[in-house]
Amino acid sequence: MPRVVVDVMLKPEILDPQGQAVANALPRLGVSDVASVRIGRRIEIEFTGEPDLDRAREIADKLLANPVIEDFTVHVVTADENAGAHS
Template sequence: MARVVVDVMLKSEILDPQGEAVLGALPRLGVNDVASVRIGKRVEIEFDDNAQNLEEQSRVIADQLLANPVIENFTVSIETAANGAA
């Protein structure tokens, strides 16, 4: 089975209230050296072994379903057995 990972993050110019909340909580944990925190999402898609055009299909899925291109960017990575797929 082929695995594709799609990482979706808010664009840098978009405020990230969840990241700001985490950043604000870090001093209570004794962590004071963090400059910023951005929160995103990771989506793993497993394709059948005979699937073709994995990256192209994954980009369509990400662009039309997983990410809002107005406020989010995404990256697509194809995992192989050497870099983490079981």
């Protein structure tokens, strides 16, 4: 079933201590070629009928993201795409 995905990320100018903590842990795993890590949220919304991007945008704006410190993007993902992305 197609679903709408809302990706919420901190704005680039906002510090991300959680991502920074992950980045700082990487050398201990032997990983030294990572410049930065940013951690945000991915929200999957399943509609009963047709996926509705405008509706999803409204939900994201009112309920899922804090527009002062976060940006969000909205897109439709089909079941096929979902399976293809798995790894």
